Amino acid sequence: QSVLTQPPSVSGAPGQRVTISCTGSDSNIGAGYDVHWYQQLPGTAPKLVIYGNTNRPSGVPDRFSGSKSGTSASLAITGLQAEDEADYYCQSYDRRSGSNVFGPGTKVTVL
Amino acid sequence: QVQLQESGPGLVKPSETLSLTCTVSGDSMVDNYWTWIRQPPGKGLEWIGYISYSGGATYNPSLRSRLTLSLDMSKKQFFLKVTSVTAADAALYYCARGWGNTQGTWFDPWGQGTLVTVSS
Numbered sequence: 001q002s003v004l005t006q007p008p009s010v011s012g013a014p015g016q017r018v019t020i021s022c023t024g025s026d027s028n029i030g031a032g033y034d035v036h037w038y039q040q041l042p043g044t045a046p047k048l049v050i051y052g053n054t055n056r057p058s059g060v061p062d063r064f065s066g067s068k069s070g071t072s073a074s075l076a077i078t079g080l081q082a083e084d085e086a087d088y089y090c091q092s093y094d095r096r097s098g099s100n101v102f103g104p105g106t107k108v109t110v111l
Numbered sequence: 112q113v114q115l116q117e118s119g120p121g122l123v124k125p126s127e128t129l130s131l132t133c134t135v136s137g138d139s140m141v142d143n144y145w146t147w148i149r150q151p152p153g154k155g156l157e158w159i160g161y162i163s164y165s166g167g168a169t170y171n172p173s174l175r176s177r178l179t180l181s182l183d184m185s186k187k188q189f190f191l192k193v194t195s196v197t198a199a200d201a202a203l204y205y206c207a208r209g210w211g212n213t214q215g216t217w218f219d220p221w222g223q224g225t226l227v228t229v230s231s
Contacts, residue, residue, distance in 0.1 A: 036217040048219035
């Protein structure tokens with residue numbers, strides 16, 4: 001059972017905007033620790049798409065954006081494309097457990 | 112740009128020790144946290160621990176008693192040992208480079224992963 005919660009799945013048509021929430025507590029996100037997001041395409045290793053809540057690594061399309069407020073964070077994908085179909089994981093630090101923690105993952109389906 | 116490659120036995124017997132190596136190429140190992148993360152088949156990600164370039168290791172508290180991380184800067188490799196393995200340790204094991212500040216650590220890039228099966 002992860003200390004971060006994500007919806008199991010979200011879906012959208014090509015071109016639409018989808019958002020994935022990551023909800024924590026005052027022991028992790030609410031304590032000021034940053035949230036990072038990873039994309040895992042089928043059969044591949046995870047890839048960083050957002051770090052430090054809002055920052056995009058070089059090479060990640062600007063269709064991906066992140067935000068954080070209080071004890072939650074969100075990843076938004078605008079102009080959804082077929083290649084965005086993947087599992088997405090949020091990650092932060094939890095001071096109660098003293099561990100880096102991942103959310104359970106959200107499957108994004110492009111209709 | 113840096114690349115990471117995991118290697119090690121794909122099959123470990125219950126109660127024995129799992130040993131994996133991650134080889135780093137394309138960049139220095141200085142100033143980062145060299146990380147292990149695992150993913151049981153069909154499940155989510157679990158952070159195992161990381162070791163800094165200076166040799167200090169930080170472990171997932173839930174696994175700490177069975178873990179040892181080490182590194183060899185001259186060979187550009189870092190290592191994971193997990194003792195007393197059970198079926199619960201069967202997973203795809205990834206190594207990754209960790210970047211950190213006071214607000215936490217993120218992981219980029221990742222190796223392709225190596226599958227470890229636990230069976231007698």
